[in-house]
Amino acid sequence: MPVYPPINVFAFDLDGTIYKGNTIIDGAAEVINYINNLGIQIVYFTNSSTRTREQIVDKLGGMGLVTSLNKVYTSAYATAVYANEKSYSKVWCIGTAGLNSEIETFGIQIAEDISLAEALIIGLDPEFDYNKLAEIMPFRSSDCPIIACNRDRSYPVENGRFLPGCGPIVAAVEDALGRKVDCVTGKPSTYMLGLLTSDWNYINSDIIVVGDSYDSDIQMANSYGCRSFLISSSMNHCTDGTTIVQNIGDIIQYLT
C-alpha cells in the first residue's frame, strides 16, 4: 500500500467487517485501537437501514468501540439526507421505526395517505409482506420517485448464517410496480462518501475503505477513487488496486 498520499480517514464497513450479529469479529478492536493511536480518524459506513445512528453508536459502544453520531454513516441516514436535499415534505416508507425516525429528524413526515406522498422510500423491513406490497400499488401509475436504501441480497450474522437484506424487498417492489428505483443511497453508490467528504472536508485520496464485500464496499471505493482493504478468505488476487487481507487484524502490518 502506498504511504503517500497519507491516509486521513478509515471508513469501516460494519456487518461482516467489525461484527456479525451482536458479536464483534476477532481482531476488530485491536485494529480500531491501533488506528486511533496513530491519530487517524475512523468513521463507520454501513448499509444498515433498520437502525438509527444512535442505535449504531450504542451497539459499537457496547463492544468497546467508542464513537459519535457524526462518525456513523448508514443507508437510512443517507436516505434521509437525500430526501431532505430533494425538499420532500411527506414520503411513504417501507422500513422500520429506525428508518422513519432518521427521516423525521429532518422534519419530513411519514405519509399516512399514500396520495400525499412525494416519494417512496424502501429500507429493510423484517415485517414486509404481501399487504405492504399491495398498499403501494398506487405508485404503479405515478411518477413519484422511488429511493432505495440499498440492494444488498443478504448480510452475515453469527454461526455462518445469513439473513435476507434490503435487495429482495427492492426487487419485489420493482416487480410489482413494473419500474426500477430512481436512486440507491447505500453502497456501492458513492453517495455516503460524498457526505463524508463534504462533512469533514476530505478529498477521495484521504480516504481508505475497509470492507468484506467486493461488490459493495470495494466497488464504492473504486468508483470514488479511494484506496481500500478487502477482507476475504476466498479472494487472494485482485487487479484493481484493493489490498486483500484474510482477517481484519492483518491490516496492522500495513500500517507499521
Ligand SMILES: [Mg+2]
Ligand atoms: Mg459487510
